[in-house]
Amino acid sequence: MSNVYDEQDYPYAVRHWTHPTQLGALAQLMGRAAAPFQSCNVLEIGAGDGVNLASMAIGAPRAQFVGVDLSERAVAAGRELIAAAGVANLRLECADLRDFDAPAGSFDYIVAHGVYAWAPKDVQDALLALCGRLLSPRGVAMISYNALPGCRLRQGVRDLLLAAVAGVEEPERKIAAARAAAGFYAEQWSASDNAFRKALEMETRDWLGRPDGLIFHDELGAIYDPQLFSDVVRKARAQGLDYLCDNDPSLVEHALWESELWSKSLPLTGGDQIAYEQTLDFVETRFFRRSLFCRAGAPLERRFSPERLSGLCLEAPLEPFEDASVGEGEFAFKTAGRGEVSTRDPAFAAAMRRLGEAYPRALAIDEIAAKAPARAALLRLYAGNMARLATEPFPVGRDAGETPFANPLARAQARLGLGSVTSYRHSQVSLEGDDTRHFLALLDGTRTIDALVDAMSGSASGTGDTRAKVEAALATFALWGLTRSPAA
Template structure:
């Protein structure tokens, strides 16, 4: 039987928020120590070509990783890539998740991204049953899904697009017809003063910015079944799982600290966290969730406790600045997203400065913040999506070393001519040009700067090439492509 994922490629990628060091850190914040990454067992459902797992496997050679997907084409591509990268602790299986067998409670982390809300009810039940059966006592399962009420708007656009592509089977023509339809209506709706049409116009323009593979499989797919958060939590409970928290930093913040909204919602929620987060979804018209689950019965303490940050690491790209907007005694920083954060607290300011100077290396929170107030402030950087939180640091730093060694997976991707490669920070890095990819592949830990200069010189002036090599190495180090 033909699989639609074999007909049209899907844009598989690493997703930093699926990494076990992130999932384990969130579990620890909620009062549960998770399994250490270096020795864990990880299962990804709907793994595609396995690049997400391969990136993890590179960083934990003693751990074991298994990916399951229905697409023979994606699994074959993944096996080729991992073989080229020398990844030996990852197994990719082309199989139906309903047929997957393993020892009970044998996986410390289970990831199901992009599966649950795009599958029939029988498969949704199978995902929950598998997590309930295979998750270890200290395990964390992450299940992502389209959420209500936000996806009601997307459903309206989807209904229109499906009508426009009815009868078109060939993927390229189907995608082109959907793009043309969305473009036409986006222009029409944008000219209106009607609030609903304006919202549809924004949704249509967002649709037009998505890659073809995502449009074909997600937006025009046969099944699109957005869920209420409370419905997913109930389905998990039926299989012996408790809701831990969401992977979204802002929702983590709502779990850790009682906000003004928490107090205002008490007459509706009775102080129940599940009811409160469901109310938040309605308030914020949330359209996507990345919910974390653990085995039922484990103690959960969601409110902030400074001691739970012990052993955790924080990474943040922060650049101090001073201009007319910064008053005397204020510590101000630019963030990676060109936002700003400032404080008058000297301890917090010093901690942020150290984080910025160390980036891309993560720092132990214990080393930069001992006081509860400073620890809380640092954690709010994460809740504000200005920092990454982890149980272990990635092996990166600003200095690439005497003989630079780039991520083996990234080098394999460069050899295959891919435009995007994977960093040690479990992120995607776009590379432009064959020379850039060739240079990256040379970084196998055997060459000095002089060796690299000679290899890249060609007819160019060697002194200029040496400067370019050094600049490229510095950039690669900041991107996390080279090991410190």
């Protein structure tokens, strides 16, 4: 089997928002109990080289993972990687999703990122039917797609780029021609005061920053079919699926709390959540959706309930902010994005302080916030994209231990010379230099820090201050989640 994905590599990557611990947490917030991560079955459609699934599988050796993709080249590369990493609970199949089958209700989580809006109508229908047939009674399916109305603007950019590459078949020449055209048009629009042209310029410059593989397959692909959210929900319902929520923190906030826009839009929506979120997409000119679905039947409870946070955990890189501008009785914290969050609630402040001290390890919400106001405030951190919510913590911490053990997938990637490796936090980490990759590959749990110093002293990194460098690297790796915490 050969197809366009064998002609030009797609930039497959780990995506934290596809992880079952996050999908399960969102299901619980909406009143649905999801399958526990450690014993679940996961299917990814369009899995590529399987790196996203492999990262999950490392953290749940008793769970089972299956990836399906059309690209023989990507599947072959993925099988090589998972063999090198010793991942035994992941199977990659090269197949068309229309031909894939499994026992009914056999998957607790189904992930389909970057497939639906780039596939023919019959494949779109087959994907939803597959989810309706294979999702378990407590399962969650995540389907991402380009959304309307925002993608009307992207369609305009796509039109001019397709005109520029007409007749060009070879991938590298097509990408080069598209980039040249995009640069030309962006420059022409830059001097204009016209609002539409300025919007096109911003979209085109954003487009220019994307990887070649993404441009070739997503933006220049044969099929580009942005969707109305309400249409996707309607088609999912026909397959026995209910919409849970979107896997976007800002949209989760709109599902949990009534906003001013909710009240103002009642004449248009009649209080229906689907109609409201479609109206919200029109208001915000949304470009993209990551919609979550479950089996139809049981009622959904979307509005916030403090009790539904029990059993969940939160991870947040917060640091107390000491400044003369902080008023008396006020507590302020810096966030990872250099933002600031402040409060006069001592209970919320205490919870944020504990989160910051524990980072990168997540803490159980039950342990840091007992009362409803503090719980609601912590969930607002997630809604503001300042924290990650999950059903269980990742096995990370600030201490790499006496015999450091790095993520086996990351070590395999380092041995293969890859510049980006995978952390226990289900995220990508960029590594620079052969010495750094060599050092990471050494962290297999058999070497003490002294042994690591000896091993690195004989490399190009030198000998004088090797111990300090080793200890600093271990501290950084632990913070990034590359090493497993001895306390986990």
